Amino acid sequence: MNEQEHDFLPAEIYGFHDSRVAVRSTTRAPLERLRLMYGRLLLDDQSPDGPVDAELHIIDSLQDTGELHILDGALRYNVSQNTQYGHFSCQDAHTLELKSLGFCAPMLLVQNVFLQTIAMQSESAFFFFHAGAVSRNGKAVILAGTPRMGKTTLVMSLILAGWDFCSDEVACLSKTTGEVFPFPRKINLREDTVERLSLDPASLLIPSGVKPEEPEYAVDAEALPGVKISAPCAPAALVFLRGFGDRTLLEPTAPSNALFELAESSILPLKDPAKALFDLAAPLGELPCFRLVAGDLEETVEAVRGLVDGAKEARS
Numbered sequence: 001m002n003e004q005e006h007d008f009l010p011a012e013i014y015g016f017h018d019s020r021v022a023v024r025s026t027t028r029a030p031l032e033r034l035r036l037m038y039g040r041l042l043l044d045d046q047s048p049d050g051p052v053d054a055e056l057h058i059i060d061s062l063q064d065t066g067e068l069h070i071l072d073g074a075l076r077y078n079v080s081q082n083t084q085y086g087h088f089s090c091q092d093a094h095t096l097e098l099k100s101l102g103f104c105a106p107m108l109l110v111q112n113v114f115l116q117t118i119a120m121q122s123e124s125a126f127f128f129f130h131a132g133a134v135s136r137n138g139k140a141v142i143l144a145g146t147p148r149m150g151k152t153t154l155v156m157s158l159i160l161a162g163w164d165f166c167s168d169e170v171a172c173l174s175k176t177t178g179e180v181f182p183f184p185r186k187i188n189l190r191e192d193t194v195e196r197l198s199l200d201p202a203s204l205l206i207p208s209g210v211k212p213e214e215p216e217y218a219v220d221a222e223a224l225p226g227v228k229i230s231a232p233c234a235p236a237a238l239v240f241l242r243g244f245g246d247r248t249l250l251e252p253t254a255p256s257n258a259l260f261e262l263a264e265s266s267i268l269p270l271k272d273p274a275k276a277l278f279d280l281a282a283p284l285g286e287l288p289c290f291r292l293v294a295g296d297l298e299e300t301v302e303a304v305r306g307l308v309d310g311a312k313e314a315r316s
Helices: 028-041 106-121 151-160 191-196 255-264 273-284 297-315
Strands: 012-016 019-025 056-061 067-071 075-082 085-092 098-104 126-136 139-144 164-167 170-174 187-190 216-219 234-244 249-252 289-294
Touching: 012 028, 012 106, 019 028, 019 106, 028 056, 028 106, 056 106, 067 106, 075 098, 075 106, 085 106, 098 106, 106 126, 126 151, 126 273, 126 297, 139 151, 139 170, 139 255, 139 297, 151 164, 151 187, 151 191, 151 297, 164 170, 170 273, 187 191, 191 216, 234 255, 234 273, 234 297, 255 273, 255 289, 289 297
Parallel strands: 019 056, 139 234, 234 289
Antiparallel strands: 012 019, 056 067, 067 075, 075 085, 085 098, 126 139, 126 164, 126 170, 187 216, 249 289
């Protein structure tokens, strides 16, 4: 599809710490989706250095031909709509070498590519991992796990119990200070999570519409009673979630194994895995690491609380 056939809307300028990402789309639908999920990262002021060139171009023809094209400068995504899902291919933008194939709801793919673009723009300053993160008394706990292992459910349980919110899905670790930074996009909730936490979707949540056949919702953490966004803080523990069981089970694991597992959850492919592990060892190499099977949520929250309170007592 020829980009010159379309009039681009004015670019939305998003910012994350020292990064600014401009997004340009042929229709408002992708921009509205990103504003819904990433509105807290939006910079309303234009760059003091002048206009920011768009790093992410979206050509949206879903309504007309069922096609979506995304170009982030390094990769090109081509999506063909198939009912609620789209079949997508990912190619190297310069060589057109095929990188991956798969199925994904088109607007979910837009969100994922935008996240990768933020990560690429901030690569020199931050590590980005698929993990939740919360803090208590100025100490953070990183909660890593594959999809459906309970990251969002546990993050929600912790912030409703008084912890501060960093993220439910994107743990952001400073390469300079080793601190966990907040990444306050909205929280995506599946229907089973809403039910497990006894939340009222009518009063608190906005339907996200990402997967029409599987109801999902999005909620701003600070819209929840008593919840606030965390300040950057040092990590106190690294926890790998292993799903749900009949009872809460928290077991220590070797930091060396934990670093390998965390590296595998990197949002960006690691160009030099050995160097990445070396860089991670500085802030995380001596960090207490655990595997966690969640049981009763109140019991699980207390187990995680002990990781921070216990570390504080040990230092006293």
